[in-house]
Amino acid sequence: MSPVFHMIAGGPRPVAPFSHAVEADGWVMLTGQMPTDPDAPDAPLPEGIAAQTRRVMENLDIVLRGVGLDLSHVVQCRCYLTDFERDYAAFNDTYQSFFPPARRPARTTIGVTALAVGALVEIDCLARRPEG
Template sequence: MNTRDVVFPAGRQALYERNRYSPAIRSNGMLYVSGQVGSREDGSPEPDLEAQVRLAFENLNAVLQAADCTFDDVVDVTVFIVDPQTNFEKIWSVVPDYWGRAPHPTVTAVGVTWLYGFQFEIKVIAKLPKTVGV
């Protein structure tokens, strides 16, 4: 059996262990990142939607950084949005601050009814830099 090469961002390992999942796994030159939400240090949701989206991207960037990646290495994005008809435009107004320049990664947006108290979640797949050998 292969051992999972788990990536933990600084300071949040206890949160992931409590919830029993890995923030990211390196495999075959790729980084598979679990869905990131706009959670505060204690894991609770940031109540303001725009601030929650920004915090989700900051949490994502911390995971990417722990794997020596940036958002520029991201090739595929999936976002989950509660009530997308109401929230999409407000959420998408934040994206340019984190997305970078074209060419952009692929994206799939999924409307959902529940995200454990959150309104937005983002999960990505990134290509690991060539200097990372896994």
């Protein structure tokens, strides 16, 4: 199956030249999402790691729903924090609220020096379309 490149109507405005998601053989790879508001992409970012994490997770959900999936289909996340030591605990508190304890995706969290649009957090993920 050839890859399908998805741009989601009503999804977050891309901050660089990329697709919201690319799908191949039932796997859906989502581009890292930023804490921008799809309804007001030029508005200031939410303040603080909790609010930005919530917005990023909501943006991932928008993209997933645009391809007929949701967060329950996520099998792996990569998370990037600009101030790892300060924000890691609060990030985890917010992030975990989006997944039931028995159904948390595999995850890697990395401290980075900077992110696009001055964000504190970015998350990309891999989802799997159900078979059948």
